[in-house]
Amino acid sequence: MRFDEFYGTIIGAGSFYWPNTLTRGNENAEHEAKEDPNFFYTDAISTEAADFIHRHAKEHAGTPFFQYVAYTAPHWPLHAHPEDIAKYKGRFDAGWDELREERLSRMIKSGLIHPDWKLTDRDPTPPPWTEAEERAWLARCMEVYAAQIDRMDQGIGRVLKALEDTGQMDDTLVIFLSDNGACAEDIPEDVSPQALVEELMIAHAQTRDGRPVRFGNIPEIMPGAEDIYQSYGVAWANLSNTPFRLNKHWVHEGGIATPLILHWPAQITAGGELRHVPGQLPDIMATILDVTGAAYPQTHDGNAILPCEGVSLAPSFPEDGERTEPMFWEHEGNAAVRVGQWKLVRKYPGRWELYDMEADRTELHDLSADHPERVQEMIGLYQAWAERCGVILREKILELMKAQGAAAFWEEEE
Helix, strand or coil: CCCCCCEEECCCCCCCCCCCCEEECCEECHHHHHCCCCCCHHHHHHHHHHHHHHHHHHHCCCCCCCCCCCCCCCCCCCECCHHHHHCCCCCCCCCHHHHHHHHHHHHHHHCCCCCCCCCCCCCCCCCCHHHCCCHHHHHHHHHHHHHHHHHHHHHHHHHHHHHHHCCCCCCCCEEEECCCCCCCCCCCCCCCHHHHHHHCCCCCCECCCCCECEECCCCCCCCECCCEECCCHHHHHHHHCCCCCCCCCCCCHHHHCCCEEEECCCCCCCCCCCCCCCCCCHHHHHHHHHHHCCCCCCEECCEECCCCCCCCCHHHCCCCCCCCCCEEEEECCEEEEEECCEEEEECCCCCEEEEECCCCCCCCCCCHHHCHHHHHHHHHHHHHHHHHHCCCCHHHHHHHHHHCCCCHHHHHHC
16 A cells, blocks of 8 residues: 555654654654644644545545545653643542542443453552552643543544535544553653663654753653653553553553444444454454445565465444454564453463453453463464464563663663
8 A cells, every 4th residue: 555645654653843753655644743742643643634634625535535544652761741631630639549440430330341341450560549649640640641632632623624614424434442451661760761762752842932851750850841751650540441461561451452443424323332342453454445345465575475364344233243363462482372251361471361352341351261272272273373473472572772871761661
């Protein structure tokens, strides 16, 4: 696929006020942010996406288009507009323990979570909310995080309005999803700014007006402003991942379970309904190929392309269903395979665990000892997939990162 337009960052995270590697087309565009005192990356993405839609409708009327709108919100750093932060003042004062229970109850009532799936234990690292220190700062972190999502929602509304204004809403398939579970990465007070600025290239050492950027989760400094670089931490990630185990990096449900919303008035008439058939990211490609009738290429520049791994989600548009094809995950050595109701998962470098996703999707009861033959069969499926798709072992990834001088921060996260 060849994109006609590009606007975004080459790296996956960074300042929302002055993002590093900001690029327009093939040219660096960081100066656009530096010279605009009102620049905010989430807003810029929304503006550019809406403008692309209007421009396409004007210059290529009647021609289909594909647009990938890749927000970085709500990834750290915790940057948000003051007016958006103000909306959530006090919203999280009850703390992570009470709010996890509240969210679970609401999710069960809405049909998202089966009542038999029990809430996982809170991560043991942070204390109970009633014993936590610096609660005003902790609550502010979650308020800014919510504000980041609020600003993204506002922008998505602008993108959808562009479809309405150009008469394309009814016949456009809109797909919304997140790339992984909540991020529990903590930016420690003693984190090396040099690693963030030079090795990982995700930050500028100064603000646009020359003030030094302060890095680290320092409770004396409230998050939100351009000169502060903080994250919201493990406990709030637990809340975001209610009721599942673990977070981003791992492939237990807390690391991979994300929302998926599909909207296509001309073809999906069952508005507002839930589907429980499982899917994964490669299915998006398969779905787009299915609904557009596009052919999946076999070669590119004379090189063979691996076959499409996904399964079309289109059969679930009118009604719920079951999935018979296996699904696979691997990230930094953490691995999983799911076949039907069974999920085999491993937290690197630990052993394989087996869970019944229908009875225990929160992965509290490991059944691997009860089903050794099933475990071996699923390990075989995983190994065949890893070989077929060229999965790089975790040790090799770390070796490559060390060679590039970018491994220190990654190792600290563990």
